[in-house]
Amino acid sequence: MTDRNLTDIDALIELMAKLPGLGPRSARRAVLHLIRKRALLLTPLADTLQTVAETARECLNCGNISTSDVCDICTSNKRATGEICVVEDVSDLWAMERTGVFKGRYHVLGGTLSALDAIGPDELRIPRLVDRVAAENITEVILALNATIDGQTTAHYIADQLHGNIRLTSLAQGVPIGGELDYLDEGTITAALQARKDI
Amino acid sequence: MTDRNLTDIDALIELMAKLPGLGPRSARRAVLHLIRKRALLLTPLADTLQTVAETARECLNCGNISTSDVCDICTSNKRATGEICVVEDVSDLWAMERTGVFKGRYHVLGGTLSALDAIGPDELRIPRLVDRVAAENITEVILALNATIDGQTTAHYIADQLHGNIRLTSLAQGVPIGGELDYLDEGTITAALQARKDI
Numbered sequence: 001m002t003d004r005n006l007t008d009i010d011a012l013i014e015l016m017a018k019l020p021g022l023g024p025r026s027a028r029r030a031v032l033h034l035i036r037k038r039a040l041l042l043t044p045l046a047d048t049l050q051t052v053a054e055t056a057r058e059c060l061n062c063g064n065i066s067t068s069d070v071c072d073i074c075t076s077n078k079r080a081t082g083e084i085c086v087v088e089d090v091s092d093l094w095a096m097e098r099t100g101v102f103k104g105r106y107h108v109l110g111g112t113l114s115a116l117d118a119i120g121p122d123e124l125r126i127p128r129l130v131d132r133v134a135a136e137n138i139t140e141v142i143l144a145l146n147a148t149i150d151g152q153t154t155a156h157y158i159a160d161q162l163h164g165n166i167r168l169t170s171l172a173q174g175v176p177i178g179g180e181l182d183y184l185d186e187g188t189i190t191a192a193l194q195a196r197k198d199i
Numbered sequence: 200m201t202d203r204n205l206t207d208i209d210a211l212i213e214l215m216a217k218l219p220g221l222g223p224r225s226a227r228r229a230v231l232h233l234i235r236k237r238a239l240l241l242t243p244l245a246d247t248l249q250t251v252a253e254t255a256r257e258c259l260n261c262g263n264i265s266t267s268d269v270c271d272i273c274t275s276n277k278r279a280t281g282e283i284c285v286v287e288d289v290s291d292l293w294a295m296e297r298t299g300v301f302k303g304r305y306h307v308l309g310g311t312l313s314a315l316d317a318i319g320p321d322e323l324r325i326p327r328l329v330d331r332v333a334a335e336n337i338t339e340v341i342l343a344l345n346a347t348i349d350g351q352t353t354a355h356y357i358a359d360q361l362h363g364n365i366r367l368t369s370l371a372q373g374v375p376i377g378g379e380l381d382y383l384d385e386g387t388i389t390a391a392l393q394a395r396k397d398i
Contacts, residue, residue, distance in 0.1 A: 008250045008266055015244045020232050021225040030218040032290055034248075035255045035264055042252045045214045049233075049245035051207045056234045056241075065234055067207055091231055 009035075061132070063108030063125055065090050079105050082139040086129065086158060088112055088146055096144060104142075107132065112150035113157055121157065130161055140167040147173060208234075260331070262307030262324050264289050278304050281338040285328065285357060287311055287345055295343060303341075306331065311349035312356055320356065329360055339366040346372060 009031065017027035034042040058064070059071035066072065073079050083104030087093050093106050109124045121127065133141060141162055145151035159168050174192035175184060208230065216226035233241040257263070258270035265271065272278050282303030286292050292305050308323045320326065332340065340361055344350035358367050373391035374383060 007271075008247060009255060009264065012244075012247045012251050015240065015247055018240055019229040021221060021229060026220040028290065028293060030220060031251075032264070033219050035251065038252060038255070041214065041217055042248065042255075045211075046245060046248035046252045048207060048211045048214055049241065049248060052211050052230075052234065053237060053241045053245045056208060056237070065208065065231070072206075091227065094227060 062106050063090070063110055064093055064106060073105055079103065080136070081105075082137055083142060084129070084132065084136075084138050084140075085142045085144050087144050088151065088154075092144065092146075102142075104140075105136075109145075109154065112145065112148075112154040114150050121161075124154070126158060126161065129158065133162055133164075133166060138166055140169060143168065143170040145170075261305050262289070262309055263292055263305060272304055278302065279335070280304075281336055282341060283328070283331065283335070283337050283339075284341045284343050286343050287350065287353075291343065291345075301341075303339075304335075308344075308353065311344065311347070311353040313349050320360075323353070325357060325360065328357065332361055332363075332365060337365055339368060342367065342369040344369075 013024070013027045013031050016022055016030055017024045019027075022030065034045065052067075055067040056065055057067070057069065059066045059069070059074055061070050061074040064071040064073060068075075081104040083102075084107050085093075085096060085102055085104060086107045086109065087096065088109050088111060090108055093108055096102050096106070107125065107129045109126065109129075111119055111124055113119055113121065113124065129141075132138065141158075143155045143158060145155045155170060162168060172195065173188070174195055175181070175188065181189060212223070212226045212230050215221055215229055216223045218226075221229065233244065251266075254266040255264055256266070256268065258265045258268070258273055260269050260273040263270040263272060267274075280303040282301075283306050284292075284295060284301055284303060285306045285308065286295065287308050287310060289307055292307055295301055295305070306324065306328050308325065308328075310318055310323055312318055312320065312323065328340075331337065340357075342354045342357060344354045354369060361367060371394060372387065373394055374380070374387065380388060
């Protein structure tokens, strides 16, 4: 942009362009927008980023991202319902929380088993899940893993590890709300047909 | 996300979602990405944002965004070519600079004249442009305004103000490089035909 070496503004554009969903052009647009809305957006964003950079960490218990060693869900007594919902990733936990329907606690695996990427049970917080089921009076483990091959392989492995007198469930498969049959794949329709219910 | 009020992470997602090009979903994805790449991305971004929030300002001379009172282009003697390129916005200045072809200085109007939005010459740094043309030994003013009605109205107004013994030019209009005639509007083709050149 200038005769000199990289200025702070150029450096900011480069960093913003590394965010998912932003490229060089949209990063420039975002930076201009930030500079124009300094008091409303730039300063609050800089402060909040600084705070999060200092405080954000993984919950030692469940792997959720939190600003304390143990996350709010794990410390809340209200959430001690005896249910653990197992998810692959923090974004899946957030997606579950947005529904507001699940009242129990979570366990974030941090990925799925994958022979190709050499990810085994120890990379995935699975031993920690087995410990928690014993320690936290768990009665039901809900496997909310993605309906991919790796996700289902992981679900089978966890089911094997958790045999005993707890209930093991997984999310129902079927037609999404608002989904049109014409646009759904055969696998989903087959699953929906096999799990059909009386009305 | 939690039982408590808005956490810092939620606040960060809300702020990120206000950036152009990001919505709530992509803001969540960006924040998770930031937290995972703390050392590589989150901390540098927080630091750079803080610096820019403290130092970024408009160049007193040309309106470019800079980290000093007068921007690098205005202070550089190499850029004192006697040419001023008039642009609507800092993003246009950046677009011009990316070509690396223009060696002179800029003047950022900060918008276009608009009766509808009650934007007159005084809102637009036009008086400052007139002063600069007299003070900086300017021989040519290039009007690089957008080819919109407001942009062209502003160009005409500036041309009126700058009558005298300087050269006034505007960007050529025609077929963009790589452009296909079939996809161009009639106005562009008409302009390109009228400005046809011998080969």
